[in-house]
Amino acid sequence: MAKNIHIGLSPLTGTIFAGTAKPVKGNTNGAMQFTGEKVDVTSLALAAVAEKLVKEDRIISWTLADGRTLQLRADYVQKAEPTVIRRCPRCGSSLVATERRPDGNSTCDQGHVFPTASAIGGSHGKN
Ligand SMILES: [Zn+2]
Known part of the structure; x- marks a missing residue:
């Protein structure tokens, strides 16, 4: 028993x-x-x-x-998760510098300037 x-x-x-x-x-x-x-x-x-x-x-x-x-629920904790990765809508480069202000622009490493809001992959968790 x-x-x-x-x-x-x-x-x-x-x-x-x-x-x-x-x-x-x-x-x-x-x-x-x-x-x-x-x-x-x-x-x-x-x-x-x-x-x-x-x-x-x-x-x-x-x-x-x-x-x-x-x-x-249980989740693995990822170490040093990178900040949101934004991509240039023209060339797709992820090397983007973003102005820290509302409605600011971003500039990719190819020199393309675009509104940050139009960047690809701006939402969290999607790359
Ligand atoms: Zn670009």
């Missing part, structure tokens, strides 16, 4: 514990009570969940009792 392993969060310390547990008497909402030794698995649990989500490229969401939706 498999042991009834439970994983639960301590609301006081924020520690995630794992151990054998049994349902709380008279409680019908699924609450569990640890019955023996419980082990701090906070780091292991977080790492396992994050690794699973990022490997499977998944976002998990579920609805809480109060109707709110909780969403969980």
